[in-house]
Every structure is written in C-alpha cells, then in structure tokens.
Amino acid sequence: MPGEAKAPFNNTKADIILHSSDDVYFRVFRCILALTSPFFDAMFDLPQPRRDHSNDEMFDGLDVIQVSENSRTLDILLRFCYPVAVKDPALEDINDVEDVLEAAMKYGMEDVEERVRKAMVAPSLLESNPVHILAIACRFRLEPEARTAARYSLHHTAPTQDTLAASHLPNNVIQGLAAYRLKCSQAARTLCDNLDWLKESQTHSFYEWWTNCCPCSSKADVRYLTHGTYPREWWADYMDKTSVALEESPCGAALTKNLEEAVERANSCPSCRRRAQKQMVQFTGTFAGELDRVISEITLDISI
Numbered sequence: 001m002p003g004e005a006k007a008p009f010n011n012t013k014a015d016i017i018l019h020s021s022d023d024v025y026f027r028v029f030r031c032i033l034a035l036t037s038p039f040f041d042a043m044f045d046l047p048q049p050r051r052d053h054s055n056d057e058m059f060d061g062l063d064v065i066q067v068s069e070n071s072r073t074l075d076i077l078l079r080f081c082y083p084v085a086v087k088d089p090a091l092e093d094i095n096d097v098e099d100v101l102e103a104a105m106k107y108g109m110e111d112v113e114e115r116v117r118k119a120m121v122a123p124s125l126l127e128s129n130p131v132h133i134l135a136i137a138c139r140f141r142l143e144p145e146a147r148t149a150a151r152y153s154l155h156h157t158a159p160t161q162d163t164l165a166a167s168h169l170p171n172n173v174i175q176g177l178a179a180y181r182l183k184c185s186q187a188a189r190t191l192c193d194n195l196d197w198l199k200e201s202q203t204h205s206f207y208e209w210w211t212n213c214c215p216c217s218s219k220a221d222v223r224y225l226t227h228g229t230y231p232r233e234w235w236a237d238y239m240d241k242t243s244v245a246l247e248e249s250p251c252g253a254a255l256t257k258n259l260e261e262a263v264e265r266a267n268s269c270p271s272c273r274r275r276a277q278k279q280m281v282q283f284t285g286t287f288a289g290e291l292d293r294v295i296s297e298i299t300l301d302i303s304i
Contacts, residue, residue, distance in 0.1 A: 002019065002023045002024060002025045002059075003023060003024045003025070003071075004024070004025055004027075005020075005024050005025060005026040005027070005071065005074075005075060006075070008082065009026040009027055009028060009075070009078060010027055011027050011029075012027070014027035014028050014029055014062070015029055015030050015062060016028060016029070016030050016033070016062055016063050016064075016065065017059055017060075017062050017063070017064045017065070018064075018065050018067050018074060018078075019057070019064050019065065019066045019067065020067060020069060020070055020071040020074045021067070021068055021069060021070050022070045022071050024071035024074075025059065025064070026071075026074060026075075026078060027062070028078060030044055032081055032082060032083075033081070036081040036109050036111065036112065037081075037107040037108055037109050038107075038108040039106070039107040039108045040107065043065075069099070069103050070099075072096070072099075073096070073099040073100055073103055074103075075089075076089045076091070076096060076100045077100050077103045077104060077107075077109075077112065080100070080104070080109070080111075080112040080115060080116070081109065081112060088115065091116065091119040091120070091122075091125070092124070092125070094125060094128075094129055094132050094133065094136070097116060097119065097120045097125070097133075097136065098136045098139075100112075100116050101113065101116045101117070101120070101136070101140060102140075104116055105140065117142060117145060120133055120136065120137075120145060121133070121145050121148045121149070123152075126148065126149060126152040127152065127155065130149045130150070130152035130153040130155070130156070131149070131153055131159050131163055131164065131167050131169070132167055133145070133149040133152075134146055134149035134150055134153065134167070134169065134173070134177070135167040135168055135169050137149055137304070138169060138170060138173050138302075138304045141304050142304075143304060146173075146300070146302065146304060147300050150177055150180055150300045150302075151295070151300075153177065153181070154181065154184055154249060154250050154251045154295070155249060155251045155253060156249060157248050157249055158178075158181060158248075159177075170304075172302060172303060173302045173304065176300060176301050176302035177300070177302070179301065180298065180299075180300045180301070181250070183298050184250040184295050184298055185246065185247045185248075185250045187250070187294045187295060187298060188246035188247070188250040188254075188291055188294075188295070189243050189246055189247055191246075191287070191290060191291060191294065192223075192239055192242060192243040192246065193223050193243070194223070195223070195224060195226055197290045198226065198283075198286070198287075199226060201286050201289075201290070202286070203282065205275075205279070205282075206279055206282065206283065207227065209275050209276075209279045210226060210227060210229060210231075211227055211229050212271065213271075214232070214269055214271035214272055215269055215270070215271065216232040216233065216234065216266075216269045216271070216272060217232070217233040218230040218231065218232055218233060219231055219232070219233045219235075219236035219237075221236050223239075224236055224239060232266070232269075232272065234262055234265035234266055234272075235262065235266075237262070237265075238258050238259070238261070238262035238280075241257075241258040241261075242254065242255060242257070242258055245257045245258065246291075250291070250295065251291070251295075252288035252291060252292065255284045255287050255288055255291070256284060259280060259281075259284060262276075262280060263276055263277045263280055266280070
C-alpha cells in the first residue's frame with residue numbers, strides 16, 4: 001500500500017493523485033496543476049479513453065498518475081505550485097535545487113523555474129559550494145547563474161582536480177574557470193602593487209594619518225610610496241600578506257584575513273593606536289570596493 005504525502009497533499013477533496021517513484025500518493029487538484037504546468041494542462045485536455053478499471057491505476061475513485069520524481073522532490077515542487085497560503089519551501093540542499101529545477105523544466109513550470117533559479121544563487125548556497133552550483137547552471141544552460149557561481153568560487157581557494165571531477169563540469173568550463181581565476185588574481189595583486197586607485201579615493205583623514213610622523217619604523221618599498229612618504233612597516237607587511245591572500249582567493253574576505261594582526265602591531269605605537277583601527281577599516285572598505293569593481297569587469301569566457 002503506497003504511503004500518503006503530508007498536508008496539504010493529503011486533502012480528501014482533491015480530484016487526482018500523483019504517485020511518486022518511491023511509492024507515495026500526493027492528492028492534488030487538477031486546476032492547480034493545469035494553471036502552473038502546460039504539460040499537465042495539455043494532458044487534462046486530451047480526450048479520455050473509455051476506462052478499463054481493471055487495468056487503469058485508480059485509488060479512492062481518483063485517477064493516479066505515475067511520475068518519475070521521488071516524494072521529496074515532488075513535495076518541494078508542488079509547494080512552489082500551491083497558493084500563497086502554502087509557503088515556498090526553503091531550498092537549502094544543493095541536490096534538491098537540481099532535482100526540483102529539472103522537474104520544473106520538465107513540466108514547463110516557468111514561474112517555479114524562475115523562483116528555483118533565484119534560490120540557487122542565494123549566498124547561503126553559493127558560499128557553501130559554488131562549483132556544484134556552477135555545474136548545475138552549466139547542465140541546464142543557465143548563463144547568468146553560471147557567472148554568479150564562478151564569481152563566488154573566488155571566495156575559496158582554487159578547486160582541486162578531485163572537486164572538479166566530482167562536479168562533472170565540461171572541460172571547456174574547467175579551463176574557462178581556471179583562466180577566469182588567474183585573471184582575477186592578477187588584477188587583485190595589481191591593486192596591491194599600484195596604489196593609484198587609493199590616491200584617487202582616499203579621505204583627508206587617511207592622508208593626515210598616512211603623512212603624520214610617528215615612532216613606527218617605515219619600509220622603503222616603492223610600491224607603497226604615497227605622498228612622498230613610505231608606509232609604516234606593519235602596514236607594508238599587511239599589504240604583502242594580503243597580496244598573497246588575494247592570489248589564493250581574490251575576494252573582499254582576503255582583505256580582512258591579516259587585518260587583526262596589522263592593527264595589533266599598530267597598537268604598539270602610541271601615535272598609531274589612536275587611529276589605526278578606524279583608518280584600516282576604512283582602507284579595507286575602499287580596497288574591497290575597488291576590488292569588486294575591477295573583478296566585475298573580468299568576463300568568464302565559457303560556452304554552455
């Protein structure tokens with residue numbers, strides 16, 4: 001005896017049953033399926049042949065339609081279809097995203113497809129496994145989602161060959177992703193080596209702090225020479241470490257990786273400690289904005 005789905009798919013007033021691949025009955029309404037799916041709408045419009053109840057699957061006097069989706073996927077899919085009284089399900093599992101998206105496309109549920117595509121690029125999913133999201137986007141030829149996932153992949157170190165193999169990404173996408181990451185890493189390191197962007201965007205308070213005399217040792221590194229003044233040693237060391245961090249993960253998070261250490265060193269100076277933390281927070285914020293700008297100009301060259 002098949003199992004019964006949870007509410008609202010156990011309503012005794014329903015007029016048709018969907019039978020999942022793992023043997024669960026979903027009592028649903030033809031009108032809802034027809035409104036959300038051209039596939040079911042066309043099916044219900046077909047002339048119904050004379051029934052031989054000994055051969056046709058029926059239950060409780062209702063027609064039963066066998067579908068290939070399992071009960072978990074079908075439950076999520078139908079919740080997207082039902083009226084607003086039933087909340088959209090939370091898509092927190094990447095496998096659910098892929099299965100529900102496939103079902104929505106199969107049944108022509110464009111509204112559901114759009115909402116699932118929006119859910120698949122939620123930061124919570126992208127941060128956890130951007131390469132898997134990229135693979136899903138490539139499988140279903142979703143170019144905007146593929147580019148978003150590629151951008152989020154920069155928040156992590158470069159994926160290993162095992163990770164790429166497990167994701168089943170096409171070779172051209174793997175090569176395009178590697179080239180994209182390399183360009184982003186190079187652009188990020190260029191921002192560390194050339195501070196022209198800082199001169200154009202710095203605040204007056206940063207200028208005052210930068211040029212203010214203090215007991216800190218300076219570092220004669222021409223890359224960081226600004227306003228005729230070499231940087232404090234702790235600041236130059238922060239930039240050197242940040243440059244390495246950006247090569248591994250060219251994203252805003254890399255800018256804060258060594259921030260606490262830099263501020264801690266600055267606090268040993270009676271002059272720097274008064275303003276170092278505020279100025280460094282402002283600096284990393286400006287840096288993050290410039291980094292975001294230059295990376296947004298780099299294109300992911302893939303064909304899906």
